Amino acid sequence: MDYTKYVLKSQEELEGMLAGKDNLFVVACNKCFKEFNTTEEPECDSFAAIAEEQGKHITGTVKVDFLCNKVQTEKKLAGIVPEGTENVVVISCGLGVQTVADLESVPVFTATNSLNYTGHHGMALTKKTCGACAQCYLNVTGAIQNSCNIFFYSAGHDLGIDKLDKYAALFGLGESTGIELPESTGNMANAKNHEELTGEPWTIGQTMQAAIGQSDSLFTPLQIAEYCAAVANGGERHSASILKSVRSYSYGDNVHEREDEVLSKVETAQYNWDAVHEGMRLVGKSSLPNYTMTSIAAKTGTAQKGESIANDGIFICYAPFDDPEIAMAIVVQKGGAGANCSVIAQEILEAYFSLKSATDVTDVEGELLQ
Numbered sequence: 001m002d003y004t005k006y007v008l009k010s011q012e013e014l015e016g017m018l019a020g021k022d023n024l025f026v027v028a029c030n031k032c033f034k035e036f037n038t039t040e041e042p043e044c045d046s047f048a049a050i051a052e053e054q055g056k057h058i059t060g061t062v063k064v065d066f067l068c069n070k071v072q073t074e075k076k077l078a079g080i081v082p083e084g085t086e087n088v089v090v091i092s093c094g095l096g097v098q099t100v101a102d103l104e105s106v107p108v109f110t111a112t113n114s115l116n117y118t119g120h121h122g123m124a125l126t127k128k129t130c131g132a133c134a135q136c137y138l139n140v141t142g143a144i145q146n147s148c149n150i151f152f153y154s155a156g157h158d159l160g161i162d163k164l165d166k167y168a169a170l171f172g173l174g175e176s177t178g179i180e181l182p183e184s185t186g187n188m189a190n191a192k193n194h195e196e197l198t199g200e201p202w203t204i205g206q207t208m209q210a211a212i213g214q215s216d217s218l219f220t221p222l223q224i225a226e227y228c229a230a231v232a233n234g235g236e237r238h239s240a241s242i243l244k245s246v247r248s249y250s251y252g253d254n255v256h257e258r259e260d261e262v263l264s265k266v267e268t269a270q271y272n273w274d275a276v277h278e279g280m281r282l283v284g285k286s287s288l289p290n291y292t293m294t295s296i297a298a299k300t301g302t303a304q305k306g307e308s309i310a311n312d313g314i315f316i317c318y319a320p321f322d323d324p325e326i327a328m329a330i331v332v333q334k335g336g337a338g339a340n341c342s343v344i345a346q347e348i349l350e351a352y353f354s355l356k357s358a359t360d361v362t363d364v365e366g367e368l369l370q
Helices: 011-018 043-053 070-077 094-103 140-146 149-159 161-170 191-198 204-210 221-232 270-287 338-359
Strands: 006-008 024-029 058-064 087-091 108-110 112-114 236-238 245-247 254-257 262-265 297-303 312-319 326-332
Touching: 006 043, 011 043, 024 043, 043 058, 043 087, 058 070, 070 094, 087 094, 094 108, 094 149, 108 149, 140 149, 140 270, 149 161, 149 204, 161 204, 161 262, 221 236, 221 270, 221 312, 221 326, 270 297, 270 312, 270 338, 297 338, 312 338, 326 338
Parallel strands: 024 058, 024 087, 087 108
Antiparallel strands: 006 112, 236 262, 245 254, 297 312, 312 326
């Protein structure tokens, strides 16, 4: 189909998604299709037919206008999902999927891949754009750009906690940074740590929470900064240090030069890095629209600490985008959303690149800069 922002996954993908699942309730977004066509959204019936071919029981279906409208969708879905429903399958763009995931208590899965037409993210092949989401498409780049939890829930579910734990360690999460100071190594959520902390068995729900950085995960700001630097470096994680070099009193000689140490390396295809970097570039562009000194890549984050407790805001970034020199992590306790921290990042970046520009014209440290 070439009518809207999403298309039904291939039959092979759907069969893999349906494996081990039953008692499905199907929710489809109807308005985007009806806006430009005279008939209702057809993918819902197509998916139901494929599911029934696989022997799956469909507990019901519903087509909702503007599924991305949380207030209207909540009213529409209230009391409509039958008892005995074990899974909800959504046919929509990424924002619609996320809206339903936030409302339902049972697992939510997407049966669609969202589309991007030559840089235009409208509801269809038209000049009209969707003011509700406008930028969402379900691939790695779009999931990072839009902080689409449902994408990473699905990724975590497919990978499993052992692979998540393996790659988290390679990125330094829950590991020593190498800093020459006492530090906490934090905790990467996994089955062993969970049982030691809580005395309870690990569940697939914990895996999906860990995939978005929650569950039992506890990381230090320095670990997050080192993680950001590793992403900027294409997976190469270097040891953190408070010392670069020791110079003589006259600044003429290096008395000591710190040797760089590579702690780990994440090996993956370049196109995977390209997808991640592009997603972060888009976040940087939207988070720091007034920063013009260099290109930037960024990601926002929120650390939820419990009911009635204000969230911590997290913001990571590196710059310049195409040739990184600096990476950072900003954590503001009770700062709310990560986007609230972007102004701090902008001030740091402006100070760093302004100072770098000034020091480029002098060879001697301590010389007055004009």
